[in-house]
Amino acid sequence: MVSFRVPSALSWQEFFARSPALVAPELLGWMLGDGVVALRIVETEAYLALEDPASHAYGGQTRRNRSMFGPPGCCYIYRSYGIHLCFNVVCHEEGTAGAVLVRAAEVKEGHSQAALRRGRASDLANGPGRLGQALGLSLQLDGACLAPPTSCEQSPLATTHQAPTWHSRLCLHPPQEPVGKIAKGPRVGISKAIDLPLRFWLADSTCLSPGRARSAQGKKRSDD
DNA sequence: CCCGGGATGATCT
């Protein structure tokens, strides 16, 4: 469908201070890294706010979801099923609480380190839990700001082995090139508001999440 | 305090 948008027209704050439904598709192609592993985001889901029954923010602020109510452009990390850590970018309009769940990514840098963290050589980040593992997430990072240092305009890819600035901190970078075709469909793994097309992915990517909804629901899907 | 439930993944049949 749509090809790509240049986020540079907006400031960092302005870009994330919008509805997750707008930001989620535009976050495709962004680079996410910790200074060792760099990932290219290929699949996202928007979680709106208190009006979205599938959102963790539904029902108001609690200790677990408090970073969803914090500044846009920071991260919201939560534990899932006891074992996994999932990564969101906080993003919402003023007075609301929203986030974009990053469901899948392609490893572009630090492949061996990602494989080490994952304990395997394939399926490194094609799923929210796997992605969290490849990134080396911890709950201590919950709420941390994702803005790149303003002093450094370069890609983390180019400076990984030179600039210690990038280490021990999660950073998010806009794409340098067009990202390609974007597809959308229902979100995965939720039981409420299952029909809203708030899941977005790069149609040509080979690193998408398996998406258990496909196998669970059989062949009820046509817009994948 | 106890209890149940996940925005999941790995493994087995």
Next chain:
DNA sequence: GATCATCCCGGGG
């Protein structure tokens, strides 16, 4: 397709 691992959180006693 089914099971289970595993733990934090939130709500109800």
